[in-house]
Amino acid sequence: MTKVNNTYINGNFQKSDYISYLDLINPSNEKIYGVLECTSVNDLEKAIHAAFIAQNACMSLSISERKHILSQILTGIIERRDEIASMITLEMGAPINLSKNAHIQMGIDHLENTIHVLDEYKFESNENGYKIIKMPIGVAALITPWNWPLNQTLTKIASAIAAGCAIVIKPSEYCAFSSKIIAEVIDASDLPPGGFNMVNGLGADLGPVISQHNLVDMISFTGSTEVGIGIQELAAKTVKRVSLELGGKSVHIVCDDVNFSEAIPTAINQCFINSGQSCSAPTRLLVPEHKMEEVKSIATNHINTLITGDPLSENTHLGPVVNNKQYMSIQQHIKNGMESCELISGGLGRPDNIDKGFFIKPTVFSNVPNNNALATEEIFGPVLSIISYGDLDEAIAIANDSKYGLSSYISSKDTEIAYKLAQQIKAGQTIINKVSRGSVPAPFGGFKMSGNGREHGKFGLEEYLEVKAII
Ligand code: NAD
Numbered sequence: 001m002t003k004v005n006n007t008y009i010n011g012n013f014q015k016s017d018y019i020s021y022l023d024l025i026n027p028s029n030e031k032i033y034g035v036l037e038c039t040s041v042n043d044l045e046k047a048i049h050a051a052f053i054a055q056n057a058c059m060s061l062s063i064s065e066r067k068h069i070l071s072q073i074l075t076g077i078i079e080r081r082d083e084i085a086s087m088i089t090l091e092m093g094a095p096i097n098l099s100k101n102a103h104i105q106m107g108i109d110h111l112e113n114t115i116h117v118l119d120e121y122k123f124e125s126n127e128n129g130y131k132i133i134k135m136p137i138g139v140a141a142l143i144t145p146w147n148w149p150l151n152q153t154l155t156k157i158a159s160a161i162a163a164g165c166a167i168v169i170k171p172s173e174y175c176a177f178s179s180k181i182i183a184e185v186i187d188a189s190d191l192p193p194g195g196f197n198m199v200n201g202l203g204a205d206l207g208p209v210i211s212q213h214n215l216v217d218m219i220s221f222t223g224s225t226e227v228g229i230g231i232q233e234l235a236a237k238t239v240k241r242v243s244l245e246l247g248g249k250s251v252h253i254v255c256d257d258v259n260f261s262e263a264i265p266t267a268i269n270q271c272f273i274n275s276g277q278s279c280s281a282p283t284r285l286l287v288p289e290h291k292m293e294e295v296k297s298i299a300t301n302h303i304n305t306l307i308t309g310d311p312l313s314e315n316t317h318l319g320p321v322v323n324n325k326q327y328m329s330i331q332q333h334i335k336n337g338m339e340s341c342e343l344i345s346g347g348l349g350r351p352d353n354i355d356k357g358f359f360i361k362p363t364v365f366s367n368v369p370n371n372n373a374l375a376t377e378e379i380f381g382p383v384l385s386i387i388s389y390g391d392l393d394e395a396i397a398i399a400n401d402s403k404y405g406l407s408s409y410i411s412s413k414d415t416e417i418a419y420k421l422a423q424q425i426k427a428g429q430t431i432i433n434k435v436s437r438g439s440v441p442a443p444f445g446g447f448k449m450s451g452n453g454r455e456h457g458k459f460g461l462e463e464y465l466e467v468k469a470i471i
Contacts, residue, residue, distance in 0.1 A: 001035050004035070005037045005180070006037075006039065006171070006176055006179055006180055006199065007199055008047075008198040009046050009047045009050050010046075010050035010194045011187065011193030013183070016039065016043050020201070022035065024036055024174070024176060025323065027092065027319070027321065027322055028093055028310065028319065028356075033090060036173060036200060038200065038202065038205070045209070047168050047199050048215050048216060050197050051194055052166070054193065055138055055165070055166045057194070057195065058161075058166045058195045059135070059136045061164060061192075065190070066118060067115050067118050069190055070158060070162065071115060072188070072189040073154075074108065074112065077107055077111065077185055081108075084099075084178050084182075085103065085104055088103050088175070089311050089312065091146065091178060092147065092277075093311050093322060095313075096311055096316075098274060099311075103148060104150060107151055107154040110154045110456065110460075111154060113441035113457050114158035116441075117458050121458060129471070131470040132470075135465065137217050137241060138165065138166075139165065139168065139215055139217050139218070140163075140165040140166070140167055140217065140220060140464055141168045141169075141210045142168070142170070142219075142221075143170045143207065143231070144170070145172050145222055147380075148278065149178055149179070152222045153182055154182070155456055155460060156220050156455070157169065157186070157196070159461050159463060161191065161195075163461055165218070165464050166194060166195050166196075167197065168210070169199075171198070174322055174323065207231065211231045211235045212237060214238050218241040219240060219241070220245075220453065222245040223245075225247045225378075225449050242452075244451040244452050245450075245453055246279070246404075246406075246446060247279055247404060247449070247450060248279045248281070248405075248406030248407060249284060249375070249378055250280055250281060250284070250404070250407040250427065251409070252271075252286065252408070253392075253395045253396075253421060255392070255411060255412035255417065257412060257414060260294055260295060263411045264298040264302065267285050268302055268303065268362075270282050272306070272382045272384070275321055276318075276383060277326075279378075279450075280406050282409045283384060284368075284370070284385055284399075285387065286387050286389050286398060286399065287386060289388035292386070296366050299344060299345065299386065300364070303346065303362050304345075308359055308360075318359075318360075318362055320358040320360075321359075321360055329379075330381035331349075333381075334360075334383060337373070340374075341366075341367065341369075344364050344365065344386075347361055360381050362382045364383075364384045365384070365385050366386040367386070367387075367388065369387075370387055370398045399425050399427075400424075400425065405427040405428065406427055406447075406450035407429045407430075407437075408427040408429065409431045410422060410431075410432045411432075418433065419432070426448065427446070427450070428444065428445045429442065441456045441457025442456065442457070443455070443456055445459075
């Protein structure tokens with residue numbers, strides 16, 4: 001069985017004196033494909049101390065040195081992109097085409113965009129009678145999930161290095177092999193030893209030590225709202241900055257001027273990309289009530305064209321979800337939904353002809369009331385709720401009647417109306433007539449229980465900076 005060691009401290013991969021192990025399970029066939037050697041708490045302490053010592057060296061790097069290091073990491077990721085893509089597919093089941101393209105490209109975009117930000121960003125300015133300088137906040141602990149692993153780790157790493165922060169990262173335990181490649185790429189760069197440290201293991205074992213540590217100046221966390229709240233509570237004791245990127249239940253308002261036979265399949269694809277495991281997935285599809293029957297028929301026809309199965313096949317649209325816990329939780333949501341709402345596609349159990357692996361039938365419910373759990377809870381799988389609205393005022397009221405506010409989508413031929421709607425939606429992003437946010441370095445983050453931070457580009461960099469006035 002291949003063992004993987006993610007413990008990288010002060011410029012070296014470390015072998016702990018005490019190691020606990022975690023079996024890594026292939027979500028496509030439920031077989032163990034590897035074993036993670038979990039970092040001990042003792043080694044986590046060493047990693048945080050190494051970052052603390054390296055902080056001076058990191059903040060002393062010139063802007064051109066930071067850009068040079070980010071460029072080295074960019075080159076390393078590009079060189080190993082196929083290897084990383086295969087690992088992502090093995091670890092979390094993303095279809096290989098998606099891993100090779102969107103998964104890898106998002107990581108590359110963050111590095112490229114951050115290098116451009118450094119070309120223009122003003123770390124110093126002269127104000128009226130005083131000077132402002134932007135200083136790195138200090139040691140940054142980065143905690144990331146498994147669903148878009150390269151995207152989430154590299155946006156944080158790029159911004160922290162650009163700001164001059166030393167890093168301790170705990171990637172998801174479900175992404176140990178792809179994370180190790182990231183550590184190897186950074187190891188080959190000119191970042192000072194201790195400027196980047198990696199630990200891995202169960203979040204419940206390592207997370208509370210990180211959250212409470214007095215040498216950690218900031219935590220940037222992406223993951224579930226529940227874990228984010230726990231981190232913030234523990235971190236409060238040391239008044240460290242906590243930047244949270246959490247869950248979502250994003251809305252897609254389809255206006256009645258669009259071509260429904262194009263818009264509805266696109267909306268379903270947006271929701272089901274990555275097998276529905278995206279925090280910003282538009283899982284509440286709002287359609288005019290007089291179009292509901294037409295939408296149901298288009299949706300059912302489209303679902304029948306989607307292929308769920310082997311993520312290594314180039315034809316697959318949906319792979320498995322990441323693990324048995326997610327599988328069981330999604331099944332429960334579908335079961336509850338079937339008791340209270342109209343199921344038009346999918347349902348309980350695995351798709352036909354699949355008897356192993358955490359595969360979910362792409363599932364669509366219609367006429368879902370916005371207060372039903374199908375519309376209020378983040379399901380994190382290929383489950384879409386279609387909700388009807390009377391007029392656009394009602395659509396906005398439904399959109400905003402959510403504890404979350406991460407992303408939102410609008411389809412309309414009238415871009416002026418779309419823009420007016422966007423201004424009223426309480427969410428960190430609104431994407432108008434586009435499939436995804438693409439490679440633009442627009443800030444990403446949530447309102448309400450979707451979080452409090454912003455990532456990507458200039459706003460991502462500023463998360464890691466303190467503002468200092470010199471008078
Ligand atoms: P998770 O919260 O279970 O785990 C995320 C990370 O936190 C992992 O590395 C995990 O090991 C660690 N962790 C677990 N318990 C911890 C603790 N007590 N203290 C500190 N760290 C701990 O989430 P997940 O299942 O890996 O990912 C799915 C969730 O992430 C979904 O809710 C999704 O919406 C959210 N997410 C949000 C964004 C965003 O940008 N807003 C992006 C992707 C995923």
